[in-house]
Amino acid sequence: MTQRARPVDALIVVDVQSAFVTGEGAVPAAGRIVDRTSDLIERARRDGAFIAHLQNDGPSGAEDEPHTPGWELHHAVKPGPAEVVIRKPHDDGFEDTALGEALTGAGVRAVAVCGVMSEMCVQATARTALALGYRxxxxxxxxxxxxxPAAPGIGEAVPAATVSRVAAYALGSDAETTVTAADVTFTAPAAPAAR
Incomplete structure (x- = not known):
């Protein structure tokens, strides 16, 4: 059973880049992910939430190598104080980036995290957000x-949907992982605390 989430004041869109949602290298659920993330972005904008689009900088020769077609963000960005693009060199969107400063500067207290890949960049970013005290x-x-894929002597193939579910479940009970994208609601962040 799903439940409606209390409003969040930020949306973190992780690595929704052309290489991962179009063409031969797309995740099996690419159509669904594009639809859900598009809807989340639209509603977050409408309700004044902060939006961070994370863009992975893959190594030379990778499908997400910077400045190649696969590296490009799939969704159009409306840059401004409430919507930013943050390039990242690691799975964790907070590691060696300005994501933490951007969220703090905007007064964010609660985040919704979406995108790809569930067990890598989505989970790593969500885990650090939890450690930093965000809902x-x-x-x-x-x-x-x-x-x-199957690995002889190790195990059979594991479907992507199972991998995604386990990745979210592994975040533990502090993360809200049973809601649907449609159940996520947004609000504008409160004014940042004075320093």
């Missing part, structure tokens, strides 16, 4: 990954 919502139908 974290990871809508179960708004993140995805690839199938894990």
């Amino acid at each position: 974290v919502v990871v809508p179960h139908d708004a993140h995805a990954t690839q199938d894990i």
Whole structure:
């Protein structure tokens, strides 16, 4: 049973880049992820929430190598004080980036995290957000990954949907992972605390 989430004041869209949601390298649930993230972005904008689009900088030759077609963000960005693009060199969107400063500067207290890949960048970013004291919502139908291929002597193939569910479940009971994207609601952040 799903439940409606209390409003969040930020949306973190993780690595919804062309290489991962279009073409041969797309995650199996690419159509769903594009639909859900598009809806979340639209509603977050409408309700005044802060939006951070994370963009992974893959290594040379990777499908998400900077400044290649696969590296481009799939969704159009409306840059401004409430919507930013943050490039990242690691799975965790907070590591060696300005994401933490951007959220603090905007007065954010609660985040919804969506995108790809569930067990890597989505989980790592959500886990750090929890460690930093944010309320974290990871809508179960708004993140995805690839199938894990079979490995002789180790195990059979694992479907992407199972990998995604386990990745969210592994965040523990502090993250809200049973809500759908449609159940996420947004509000504008409160004014940042004076320093």
